Amino acid sequence: MALNFHQLHIFYTVSERGSFSAAAQALHMTQPAVTMQVQSLEDYFGTKLLQRSTKRIELTEAGRALLPYARRSIDLIRDTDRAMSAFTKQLKGKLQLGASLTIAEYILPRLLGPFGAEYPHVSISLKVINTTQIVEEICNHQLNFGLIEAPVNHPDMHMEPVMSDELTLIVPCGHPLSEKETVTMDEVLKYPFILREQGSGTRQVMEQQLLERGFESTALNIVMELGSTGAVKSAVEAGLGVSFLSASSIKHEAALGLIKKVKVADVTFTRQFYSIYLKSALLPISAVTFLTFLREKDLQQWL
Structure with a gap:
């Protein structure tokens, strides 16, 4: 038998995962099939790798020695897929991903066209949900990977920055701040x-950046919380308050003069967008190819 x-x-x-049942769910296999494959690996090495118990498995000394090599083998396969994705010009299949609202509505549409032109036989299925929901669906194996707007701290997740963005202050036209080129955060906090x-x-991202600069989120006079970027823009345009949104999401409204961008002197809201997927997952080649596209292309030419 070969390894x-x-x-x-x-x-x-x-x-x-800590158990055969959890691993079976993650791998979309039956629990007996997972058990059989681990037993085959133990037979190959001639030693026990896992100690079974009713609650949670534990690694034997041999299992602890093997674990980093298993991890490196997964990394090597991922690196191989990434290297070869540049040559996959006849790629076919479905690209399935989740993206948070700003990315899905204002970033991805400008990138999926060039990607589709390069890989015309790949169909795309995009689920638009917020960052928290994306993490939950990846953990529950409803999504392979996602693109999110803020870093998350999750022990099972691999996260990698793939593009940058900046939040900008937007105010209604005719607002007291709209005539100023630059304002301070103390001035902004006076408004809803x-x-x-x-x-x-x-x-x-907004709350974290403010906190790092000594501004508590409780200092904000929050008069409205809305579930989409479009709704926030419409509310600002209607004169109901001010907001911070991605610069990519307000280009159209700013160009038409419906809202006004204002620079805040003492706070910079730069951020990264991240790809995220399970550390134990091996992504389909369509997903690997798309992530390689994001990493290696000059995305600003389309944004």
């Missing part, structure tokens, strides 16, 4: 705010 990557991947997933809902990446 194979499939068994190493299963062993690693069982180790990370319209924000995205809790769990939104845009809101997380």
